[in-house]
Amino acid sequence: MRRFFLILIAVFAVAEISVEYARAETSDWDDVVAAADGQTVYWHAWGGDENVNRYIAWAAEQVRDKYGITLRHVRVGNISESVTLLVAEKTGGRTKDGRIDLLWLNGENFAALKNADLLYGPFTQQLPNFAYVDTLNKPTTLVDFTLPTDGLEAPWGMAQIVFFADTAHVKSPPRSLAELKVWATENPGRFTYPAPPDFTGTTFLKQGLMDLVGDRAPLYEPVTEAGFASLSAPLWRFLDALHPTLWRSGKVFPASYPALRQLMNDGAIDIAFSFNPAEVSSAVSRQLLPATVKPFVFKQGTIGNSHFVGIPKTASAKEGAMVVANFLLSPVAQAHKADPLVWGDPTVLDIEKLDATSSALFRDISHDDLMLGPRDLSRVLSEPHPSWTERLEEEWQRRYQR
Amino acid sequence: MTSVDPLRTGARRWLRFFPPVTMVLFLVPIAAGLAGTLLPSFGYLPGNENTGLSLMPWRDLFNAPGVESALRVTVVTGVVATVLAVLLAIAISAAWHGTRAVSYLRKWLAPLLAAPHAAFAMGFAFLLAPSGWLTRMLSPWATGWERPPDFIFVQDPNGLALLIALVCKEVFFLLLMIWAAMAQVKADKLLDIGRTLGYRPVAAWCKIVLPLIYPQIRLPVYAVLAYSLSVVDMAIILGPTAPPTLSVLVLTWFQDPEPAVRFQGAAGAVLLLVCVVTAIALWRAAECLGASATRGWRTGGARHFADTAVQWISGSIMMAILAVTVGALLTLVLWSLTTVWRFPDFAPNSLSLVMWHDIWPRLKESIIVTTVVASVSATIAVVAALGCLENEQWNGARAGRRSLTLLYAPLVVPQISFLFGLQIMFVMMNLDGTWGAVIWGHLIFVLPYTFLVLSDPYRALDSRYARAASSLGASPFRLFWRIRAPLLLGAIAISFAIGFAVSVTQYLATLFPGAGRLSTLTTEAVIAASGGDRRIAAIYGLTQFVVPLLVFGSAMMVSIRRARHFAGSS
Numbered sequence: 001m002r003r004f005f006l007i008l009i010a011v012f013a014v015a016e017i018s019v020e021y022a023r024a025e026t027s028d029w030d031d032v033v034a035a036a037d038g039q040t041v042y043w044h045a046w047g048g049d050e051n052v053n054r055y056i057a058w059a060a061e062q063v064r065d066k067y068g069i070t071l072r073h074v075r076v077g078n079i080s081e082s083v084t085l086l087v088a089e090k091t092g093g094r095t096k097d098g099r100i101d102l103l104w105l106n107g108e109n110f111a112a113l114k115n116a117d118l119l120y121g122p123f124t125q126q127l128p129n130f131a132y133v134d135t136l137n138k139p140t141t142l143v144d145f146t147l148p149t150d151g152l153e154a155p156w157g158m159a160q161i162v163f164f165a166d167t168a169h170v171k172s173p174p175r176s177l178a179e180l181k182v183w184a185t186e187n188p189g190r191f192t193y194p195a196p197p198d199f200t201g202t203t204f205l206k207q208g209l210m211d212l213v214g215d216r217a218p219l220y221e222p223v224t225e226a227g228f229a230s231l232s233a234p235l236w237r238f239l240d241a242l243h244p245t246l247w248r249s250g251k252v253f254p255a256s257y258p259a260l261r262q263l264m265n266d267g268a269i270d271i272a273f274s275f276n277p278a279e280v281s282s283a284v285s286r287q288l289l290p291a292t293v294k295p296f297v298f299k300q301g302t303i304g305n306s307h308f309v310g311i312p313k314t315a316s317a318k319e320g321a322m323v324v325a326n327f328l329l330s331p332v333a334q335a336h337k338a339d340p341l342v343w344g345d346p347t348v349l350d351i352e353k354l355d356a357t358s359s360a361l362f363r364d365i366s367h368d369d370l371m372l373g374p375r376d377l378s379r380v381l382s383e384p385h386p387s388w389t390e391r392l393e394e395e396w397q398r399r400y401q402r
Numbered sequence: 403m404t405s406v407d408p409l410r411t412g413a414r415r416w417l418r419f420f421p422p423v424t425m426v427l428f429l430v431p432i433a434a435g436l437a438g439t440l441l442p443s444f445g446y447l448p449g450n451e452n453t454g455l456s457l458m459p460w461r462d463l464f465n466a467p468g469v470e471s472a473l474r475v476t477v478v479t480g481v482v483a484t485v486l487a488v489l490l491a492i493a494i495s496a497a498w499h500g501t502r503a504v505s506y507l508r509k510w511l512a513p514l515l516a517a518p519h520a521a522f523a524m525g526f527a528f529l530l531a532p533s534g535w536l537t538r539m540l541s542p543w544a545t546g547w548e549r550p551p552d553f554i555f556v557q558d559p560n561g562l563a564l565l566i567a568l569v570c571k572e573v574f575f576l577l578l579m580i581w582a583a584m585a586q587v588k589a590d591k592l593l594d595i596g597r598t599l600g601y602r603p604v605a606a607w608c609k610i611v612l613p614l615i616y617p618q619i620r621l622p623v624y625a626v627l628a629y630s631l632s633v634v635d636m637a638i639i640l641g642p643t644a645p646p647t648l649s650v651l652v653l654t655w656f657q658d659p660e661p662a663v664r665f666q667g668a669a670g671a672v673l674l675l676v677c678v679v680t681a682i683a684l685w686r687a688a689e690c691l692g693a694s695a696t697r698g699w700r701t702g703g704a705r706h707f708a709d710t711a712v713q714w715i716s717g718s719i720m721m722a723i724l725a726v727t728v729g730a731l732l733t734l735v736l737w738s739l740t741t742v743w744r745f746p747d748f749a750p751n752s753l754s755l756v757m758w759h760d761i762w763p764r765l766k767e768s769i770i771v772t773t774v775v776a777s778v779s780a781t782i783a784v785v786a787a788l789g790c791l792e793n794e795q796w797n798g799a800r801a802g803r804r805s806l807t808l809l810y811a812p813l814v815v816p817q818i819s820f821l822f823g824l825q826i827m828f829v830m831m832n833l834d835g836t837w838g839a840v841i842w843g844h845l846i847f848v849l850p851y852t853f854l855v856l857s858d859p860y861r862a863l864d865s866r867y868a869r870a871a872s873s874l875g876a877s878p879f880r881l882f883w884r885i886r887a888p889l890l891l892g893a894i895a896i897s898f899a900i901g902f903a904v905s906v907t908q909y910l911a912t913l914f915p916g917a918g919r920l921s922t923l924t925t926e927a928v929i930a931a932s933g934g935d936r937r938i939a940a941i942y943g944l945t946q947f948v949v950p951l952l953v954f955g956s957a958m959m960v961s962i963r964r965a966r967h968f969a970g971s972s
Contacts, residue, residue, distance in 0.1 A: 044918060048933030050933070050938060074917075074921075075918075077929045078657060078932075081657050085825070085834075085917055087447075087661070087664065088825045091829070092829030092830040093448075099835040109659045112660060195643050248552055252557065252644070253643060253644055255557070257934070262936070265744075266550050266745045267744070268533060286935075288935060290744070397644070397645070398468075400644065
């Protein structure tokens with residue numbers, strides 16, 4: 001009986017996909033833009049950062065003036081709340097007129113929505129500005145935590161782990177995991193990381209895993225029990241030794257990245273890290289970090305990824321959502337976003353592909369010594385397969401959450 | 403007047419609909435919500451992969467890392483906080499009855515009650531954390547600390563900060579309930595009699611008043627117990643993080659991208675419900691034990707019971723709580739005006755309204771949404787409560803009263819254990835993300851409180867007024883509008899204000915039915931608290947406090963003016 005239902009669901013899914021393909025081929029971008037006029041797009045995006053909120057408010061003004069779209073920012077504490085809503089919609093039998101038109105997501109949330117077949121598309125090839133995306137040098141714009149995006153989410157921005165230290169207390173910052181451990185031992189209580197499963201905290205675990213494992217290839221395959229046990233063993237040995245030297249002796253961890261930054265701003269710790277390369281520049285300008293804080297990266301490189309926007313299958317305003325996604329990829333929007341005084345989120349575009357006026361937008365962005373240059377950020381480690389994320393989080397909680 | 407007035411029977415028939423309609427409005431969502439949690443806890447969630455009855459979610463739950471600690475910290479903080487709050491409320495009522503201190507406290511009770519949990523928790527953290535205002539005041543001149551000390555308070559693994567904050571917040575609600583019950587049993591006269599027999603205040607109060615009023619405060623006590631065990635917003639801000647309390651852990655599981663984890667979350671929500679029900683049952687058993695254990699003492703005739711000690715201890719704890727509450731609010735005010743405030747500076751470098759100005763467009767929107775939702779749900783709740791109470795008067799009290807006790811279910815059922823199911827119900831009705839869904843979701847929690855506050859004064863009304871009016875031929879409508887409503891105006895205003903305040907504090911009940919589209923001050927405050935900018939969090943916390951306070955203040959004025967009016971005319 002259950003198999004019968006599964007087959008039935010599969011048949012419907014295939015039927016639906018072919019319908020979507022047919023629509024994708026025939027519809028012209030101008031038709032999409034015309035249909036989008038007057039639509040209201042509900043965009044679910046994390047609302048915990050004022051810079052991001054202000055940027056989205058700016059984007060809303062732009063698409064209203066350019067396309068007649070009303071863009072509403074639905075501020076969520078965590079995008080997984082919206083994934084839960086989509087699951088509730090599915091359970092309640094909703095197939096159209098959904099409450100979410102656009103989502104800001106990546107990684108495991110994308111994997112969950114893709115696996116549950118809750119995303120609309122492929123749609124990215126239809127977006128005229130997608131042609132400018134630097135898919136060659138920024139492969140993470142097409143592969144999200146090793147999962148192919150398959151056109152189900154449009155790249156929006158880039159992220160990379162950047163460490164920062166308060167130079168008033170740290171003379172020469174540690175440039176590798178081993179050096180960090182030495183520094184932490186010499187300066188007990190002055191470093192910590194957010195508690196996984198917070199994504200910044202989990203990324204620290206992944207960074208540690210990548211630095212400590214000899215051969216990284218198995219990390220890009222789905223995790224196996226045997227592989228996990230042997231490959232993660234050095235990480236746990238490292239953390240067992242590191243934790244007693246952390247803030248509050250590693251018995252308590254901050255809940256999230258903002259809580260980590262708050263500790264840094266209060267002077268409770270001296271070294272922290274963020275997923276946004278322009279974070280120091282932007283946080284100092286907002287007085288959320290002391291001006292003595294300077295960024296640095298590990299010599300061997302740090303983890304980087306891309307973040308995206310996706311459209312749920314049940315979205316009410318798919319055309320509007322696509323037009324917004326296309327606008328977010330436009331040189332104007334990307335350059336505005338890359339400005340550290342606005343947000344400082346690196347662009348996904350290839351500036352070489354742009355015409356002179358557009359590429360000038362990027363050259364005009366203000367730079368200061370609080371932002372690392374492209375050379376510092378050239379060593380990017382890609383995210384492991386998402387199944388590693390789940391296992392690392394689970395194992396970390398099992399070991400250190402008692 | 404023997405002939406039957408047609409209007410009268412019409413109104414009576416109409417009133418009959420109040421209890422059933424009210425019950426349907428409240429019980430259907432709870433039942434649907436519980437089903438929507440119970441079924442997934444056994445692996446069943448229609449429309450999703452891998453669905454089918456199984457015990458897997460329960461196995462996952464008990465294997466989940468941190469679940470034992472989460473359960474332990476939840477039970478310890480919830481139960482100990484309730485015990486302390488109840489003991490403190492009783493000690494204050496017993497030892498300080500009739501003093502000027504208590505009449506001051508009564509006057510200031512409204513703002514203390516109106517302070518939403520999330521706002522209070524934020525202020526509490528900004529005041530008492532290692533980097534909080536208190537250490538800033540004392541550093542470095544007294545403590546020698548140039549940087550925040552490395553002690554663990556606020557988000558401490560044992561939940562001490564959460565426990566203390568819960569006591570601070572719940573003691574005022576219990577005091578309100580105790581004082582209302584004392585007025586009902588005319589405690590003053592009883593205490594006078596006790597005093598003439600030579601009983602000292604604490605002994606007199608515990609022996610004479612407490613046994614009489616306890617049945618009336620029992621339900622509020624259970625509500626406090628259930629609330630303390632299942633609170634989410636306060637636990638996110640003040641509770642431990644690794645692992646958090648069970649309620650917070652369940653919320654994160656519900657919102658995990660991995661479907662299997664959501665099933666496990668449903669099992670966790672059921673576990674929390676079982677926890678609450680068990681705690682209440684044990685509390686009930688302890689009540690019986692306590693009653694029989696103290697029988698000898700109560701009837702033994704001893705006139706003294708540690709009066710000075712009780713007075714001093716309860717008085718100083720209360721002063722500390724008041725200091726923390728006022729300090730927490732002041733800290734919020736200060737942070738909301740801060741540009742830079744580095745540790746260990748005593749105060750911010752400079753004060754400015756820049757942040758308020760920046761946030762204002764969004765803040766204004768949340769104020770409007772919050773006010774509309776709270777006014778509408780409080781109004782509906784007051785009307786429904788009055789309708790049910792009127793029905794009792796006209797169509798016999800018994801049946802109605804018994805079934806209406808079910809209305810209190812939302813006070814003892816943890817929100818997290820039925821709101822996911824409720825969300826599915828709203829999706830099926832295509833109501834999610836609308837004003838109606840949010841107002842309905844809030845009503846579930848607003849109505850019990852308005853009913854709790856309104857029913858006692860209503861039932862205590864001197865029935866001779868009504869009898870006189872009705873023998874003069876007044877219809878039920880006329881009787882209500884001309885006699886009961888004016889007499890009850892004060893109580894109606896207060897119950898509206900409490901309903902309003904309850905609506906303002908709703909977090910999960912906004913998040914789930916609202917599909918994120920309606921953002922209230924509370925949802926914004928919780929997001930801001932996650933954002934790590936204390937200045938913005940403080941602005942939302944403060945506004946969240948001020949809005950219900952204004953309503954409370956107006957209600958108190960109405961209530962006092964009515965009381966004077968009737969006192970003057972009698």
